[in-house]
Amino acid sequence: MRYERISADCHIDLCQLPPDLFTSNASAALRDRMPYVTDSPKGKTWVSRNGGFFGLAGGMVEDQNRDGVQAEVLYGILGSTTRINDPEAAVEMIRIYNEWLAWFCERHPDRYAGLACIPSQPIDKAVETVKQVVKRGGVRGLDVANTFDMPPTYDPYWEPLWEVINDCGLPMHFHTVGTRIPDAIRKTLWSAPSSEKTEAPMNFRVARAGFAVHITSFQMFMSMVLMGMIYGGVLERHPRITLVLGEGGIGWIPYILDRMDLEWEDQFKDLGLRMAPSEYWRRQCKATFQSDKVGMKLLDELGIDNVMWASDFPHPDGIWPDSVEYIDRELGPLPAGVRRKIICENAGKLYGFMK
Numbered sequence: 001m002r003y004e005r006i007s008a009d010c011h012i013d014l015c016q017l018p019p020d021l022f023t024s025n026a027s028a029a030l031r032d033r034m035p036y037v038t039d040s041p042k043g044k045t046w047v048s049r050n051g052g053f054f055g056l057a058g059g060m061v062e063d064q065n066r067d068g069v070q071a072e073v074l075y076g077i078l079g080s081t082t083r084i085n086d087p088e089a090a091v092e093m094i095r096i097y098n099e100w101l102a103w104f105c106e107r108h109p110d111r112y113a114g115l116a117c118i119p120s121q122p123i124d125k126a127v128e129t130v131k132q133v134v135k136r137g138g139v140r141g142l143d144v145a146n147t148f149d150m151p152p153t154y155d156p157y158w159e160p161l162w163e164v165i166n167d168c169g170l171p172m173h174f175h176t177v178g179t180r181i182p183d184a185i186r187k188t189l190w191s192a193p194s195s196e197k198t199e200a201p202m203n204f205r206v207a208r209a210g211f212a213v214h215i216t217s218f219q220m221f222m223s224m225v226l227m228g229m230i231y232g233g234v235l236e237r238h239p240r241i242t243l244v245l246g247e248g249g250i251g252w253i254p255y256i257l258d259r260m261d262l263e264w265e266d267q268f269k270d271l272g273l274r275m276a277p278s279e280y281w282r283r284q285c286k287a288t289f290q291s292d293k294v295g296m297k298l299l300d301e302l303g304i305d306n307v308m309w310a311s312d313f314p315h316p317d318g319i320w321p322d323s324v325e326y327i328d329r330e331l332g333p334l335p336a337g338v339r340r341k342i343i344c345e346n347a348g349k350l351y352g353f354m355k
Contacts, residue, residue: 102138154232178218
């Protein structure tokens, strides 16, 4: 296929999966703790017996064709595994999903590059999951759970995982989640069963303002992952790791890199880094964006090989079905070769769609 546009960040969510996927494939001991689909006043709904709610059930869609996207990188269900409030069941969900994802992507190798879900806790299960995924094959990257309670990426806790990822050679991803949305905002903006409304909701406009702050800022919190990986020496010790910041945007990255270089030169030369922090970015890191006019002005600082366009389909923060319009407006002034790298070649080569 002659690729012209590849989205480096799209999603398969729980709502789009076969309704009996988890209950049919779970071990006998965990089957009753798996998410399943049931009827509700709003339609078919994903729930779990311990009170988890995962949204309405829906089908797979073919809308990417109308947006001109010929191939896509698929992030998965890590958000749902954090909402089940059952760590053991979450690991089983991930095992089942990864097996299904490999099967699905193997049937559409020219269209989908699946990222296997990797739990961030406990670390032994994370390592075990990577080994299972590599042995099974069928996926083209690893998506490590970015959770509010995980250790920072400079913590030695992670070292067994970094070692196995470095050995396997698959690109490693953290997808942005931002900060935790306060419960008062959630309960005001999204209806919940009456038994869960334990406090009075906020003023609606105040809650909307709080949600706007979350949505506007959530990409920039990926700086914590990036700084931890570089300052913690992870990329120094493991030069085969490729770190991808999913849906993190790019306009903020040159500032962070410049700030890191300054602080490293000024007072952190004892960290054992053999290069300036920005050089690790150039050597081993990439980031995806949907719309980033500032980032387009800073490509010389970012490196044209380090950024990848994405539509974020089908999430509401994405730009589907207007990808052509956004690309023309924001990348149109760039040289054709640079534009092609960003919207096609960088992702195509990283995920094996192109040589």
